[in-house]
Amino acid sequence: MVDSTTGQEDMMIEISLCMIVRNEENSLPRCLSTVSAIADEIIIVDTGSTDGTKSAAMAFGAVLYDFTWIDDFSAARNFAFSKATKEYILWLDADDYLKEEDQQRFIRLKSNMPEGIDSVNMQYNLGFDAAGNVTASLRRNRLVRRSCNFKWIGPVHEYLEVYGPSLSSDVCITHEKDKAYTDRNLQIYQKRAAAGEQFTPRDQYYFANELRDHGRFEEASGYYEQFLDGGRGWVEDNIQACLKLAECRERLGEQGAVFAALCRTLQYDQPRAEFCCRLGAWHLDKGQLQTAAYWYELAVKLPRNGESMAIRNEAYSTWLPYLQLALCYDRLGQHEKANQYNETALLFHPTHPSMLYNRNYFQNLLGDRYIRLQSPEAEAGPASP
Structure with missing residues (x-):
């Protein structure tokens, strides 16, 4: 391609899209339609579809491969990567897609990739409110240089191990799951445990998550404790393990253990907004209103780190602490x-039913003293009262 303003050839990188799929005939067309102008090659590895997934892939010119499922996501993803032929590899799941603005950002990235970059991380938007605003996200290594031969690690809850020069991109990948959650991952972990496998710290953490998600709070607590006691986890996983351990202890009615698990996060880093909100809730439940308000006020004052690879739940630094502060001060x-x-x-959340109820309550209670704030864009960040 020639740049019309300079007359010079535009050195656009070439990309292989690599995906593993199974029974994704409903979601795959949406995914591929949003990357068809970005990917120069589409590699689809099918792990046992019985629906029209392969036909959907072929409609977009994909190169298809079959892979016998062996309860190992990394094995399937590494097989898909091995079939790529272009300079860079992009990976997506079938229920991921790019919004129009992100497609344009990606095309600009393709045309203006800095030299020497081996991996590009992108924001992964996982949760949304009724208005479509992002409520939960994290960053993932999404685009990698093929010649680096980066590998996927772990049979389940796998991660792509990268190193070298990296770039944080403004491209966002949107995730909208269209299938019900199953116990597939839990079963994989249980099989591995029954076989006597010694889990890595990462597997201990994610096995605990699966147990927690399926209501097995006592077992989950044991694996969270094992993970934390080992002292070899990623700091963000350590913090989340403490918070999730606190949740398990709360479900088990162990209030003292809840407090200890929450405070354990402070061994790893400065207070985070979620910690502040959770500790505020602990004090609020005990009627300690001033102390609860202190922690909620700290939650809204803490800086937000948009470059972190950890999952972020925007509620803990936006509407939730403000709502709880309204409760405390009332x-x-x-x-x-x-x-x-x-x-x-x-x-931050103009349609939340509890806050709309509160608005009516304060209007009746305060009369002429009631104040209604007029909203600039919520994203601009309203000033603290």
Whole structure:
């Protein structure tokens, strides 16, 4: 391609899209339609589809391969990567796609990739509110140089091991799951445990997550403790393990253990917004309103790190602490302050039923003293009352 402004050839990188799929005839067309102008090659590895997945892939010119499923996601993904022929490899799941603005960002990235970059991480948007605003996200290594021969690690909850020069891109990948969650991953872990496998710290953590997600809180607690006691986990996994251990202990009715698990996060880093909200809730449940308010106020003051690879739940630093501050100060008798906090919460989540109920409550309670905040864009970040 020649740049019309310079007359010079535009050195656009070439990309192989590599995917593993099974029974994805409904979601795959949406995914491929949003990357067809980006990928120069589409590699689809099918692990046992019985529907129209292969036909859907062929409609986009994909190169198809079969792979016998062996309860190992990394094996399948590494096989897919081995079939790529282009300079860079992009990976997606069938229920991922790129919104229009992200397609344009990706095309610009293709045309302007800095020299020497071996991996590119992108924001992965996982949760959304009713208005489509992102509520949960993380960053993942998404585009890698093929010649580096990076490998996927782990049979389940696999990760792509990368090193060398990297780039944080403004491209976002959107995830919208269209299938019900199953116990597939839990079964894989249980088979491995029954076979006597010694789990890595990462597997201990993710096995605990699977047990927790399926309501097996006592077993999950044991694996979280084992993971944390080993002292070899990634700091972000350590923090999440503490928070999830606290949740398990709460479900088991062990309130003292809840407090200990929450505070254990402070061994690994400065307070995070989620920790502050969870500790605030612990104090609120005990009627310790001033202490609860302290932690909720800290949650909204902490800086947000958009470059972190850890999962982020925006609620903990936006509407949730403001809503809880409204509750705390209302119970403390500081109704006007509570009114302002509730209005601030509504700037972030204008349709939340609890906050709309509170708005009506404060209007009736305060009369002429009621204040309604007019919203600039919520993303701009309203000022703290």
